[in-house]
Amino acid sequence: MQTGDLLVLRQVDAIFRNQIATLLETMANLAESHADSPIAARTHGQHAVPTTFGAKVAVWIDEISRHGDRMIESAPRVFRAMLGGAAGTLASFGKDGFDLQDRFAAKLHMDAMATPSRAEGDHLTEYVLMLALLSATCAKIAREIYTLQKQEFGELEEPTPAGSVGSSTMPQKRNPF
Numbered sequence: 001m002q003t004g005d006l007l008v009l010r011q012v013d014a015i016f017r018n019q020i021a022t023l024l025e026t027m028a029n030l031a032e033s034h035a036d037s038p039i040a041a042r043t044h045g046q047h048a049v050p051t052t053f054g055a056k057v058a059v060w061i062d063e064i065s066r067h068g069d070r071m072i073e074s075a076p077r078v079f080r081a082m083l084g085g086a087a088g089t090l091a092s093f094g095k096d097g098f099d100l101q102d103r104f105a106a107k108l109h110m111d112a113m114a115t116p117s118r119a120e121g122d123h124l125t126e127y128v129l130m131l132a133l134l135s136a137t138c139a140k141i142a143r144e145i146y147t148l149q150k151q152e153f154g155e156l157e158e159p160t161p162a163g164s165v166g167s168s169t170m171p172q173k174r175n176p177f
Helices: 002-033 053-078 091-107 122-148
Strands: 038-043 046-052
Touching: 002 053, 002 122, 038 053, 046 053, 053 122
Parallel strands: none
Antiparallel strands: 038 046
């Protein structure tokens, strides 16, 4: 069951990594197209020195890239096959237990657990923590984009499709999506 769950998680991981790659490509295009678009850099929410929107996006790229690297680097630790039985002793396989587990893992394109155990959970915890780091970065970027769309700043703006309204109760207002 544990290995089966990891096979499913590995499929999800492939989707996440594909989404990260798409995000990085989109951000790279955004950074390049706005390499010379001036905005105010801020520290503690206050104007600091001039920068460009492209430079701001490059910072996001750097952080998201590290999360992608973490996912790749952690894969051998996270996706490990276990075929040790209920207690992880390999007893039902006799002296060939570790060899059988290694061959089982190889067929699944995984590494075998060094010490089979259903009680180990650090590999899943590591994966969840990586997702938390990625989520925190995405939330930070979203807050920054949201802030830069405020009327007080007006440095970013989303396109408004023809025929759409900004607010259901105040048509003069444009809410960010």
